Amino acid sequence: MSRTAPLVVTFTVALSAMYPVAQACGDKFLMVGRGAKFQRAYASVYPGKLLIYARPSTDPKAAIRDPQVQKALRQAGHTVSVIEDWNLLEQAVKTGPVDIILVDAAEASRLQPVVAASLAHPDAMYVAFPSKQSAAADRSLNVRLKSSDRAIKYLDEVENVMKARSKHAKNS
Numbered sequence: 001m002s003r004t005a006p007l008v009v010t011f012t013v014a015l016s017a018m019y020p021v022a023q024a025c026g027d028k029f030l031m032v033g034r035g036a037k038f039q040r041a042y043a044s045v046y047p048g049k050l051l052i053y054a055r056p057s058t059d060p061k062a063a064i065r066d067p068q069v070q071k072a073l074r075q076a077g078h079t080v081s082v083i084e085d086w087n088l089l090e091q092a093v094k095t096g097p098v099d100i101i102l103v104d105a106a107e108a109s110r111l112q113p114v115v116a117a118s119l120a121h122p123d124a125m126y127v128a129f130p131s132k133q134s135a136a137a138d139r140s141l142n143v144r145l146k147s148s149d150r151a152i153k154y155l156d157e158v159e160n161v162m163k164a165r166s167k168h169a170k171n172s
Contacts (some may be wrong), residue, residue, distance in 0.1 A: 049100075050081070056084050067084075093097050094114075108126060127143070127145045127147055
């Protein structure tokens with residue numbers, strides 16, 4: 001009997017280790033393929049309404065036209081509209097509440113009067129496209145985004161602007 005007891009105990013421990021019956025609450029997230037997906041883990045604390053002005057002549061490889069960047073912004077909780085016609089952009093800014101306008105830095109001179117005439121006073125976020133003439137203009141406009149940036153950079157910059165808008169609205 002003294003020989004069979006350690007054998008039975010060893011067999012029971014080995015069998016229970018092979019088939020875990022009860023799992024604790026957090027164990028489900030540790031299993032492969034379960035839990036929160038990394039793409040959906042980013043949620044905006046300050047969701048806003050974004051307009052993206054992408055000229056038809058804009059490089060299709062640029063992030064401003066990239067459907068994945070737009071999808072990431074939507075998944076974070078932002079409302080995103082892409083406009084390719086300048087007249088439609090002016091009308092959308094005048095009629096609806098807009099928080100941020102993403103636009104090519106070359107369009108800054110055309111956009112500033114439109115933003116000034118808007119009741120919502122949206123923030124303009126300029127995107128730098130590679131060109132020799134735009135380097136000085138990019139510095140004067142405080143351009144923080146490049147056409148080649150990844151979606152996470154766009155998400156960070158949009159979140160920073162929305163946070164500043166929220167603080168400004170609380171102070172007013």
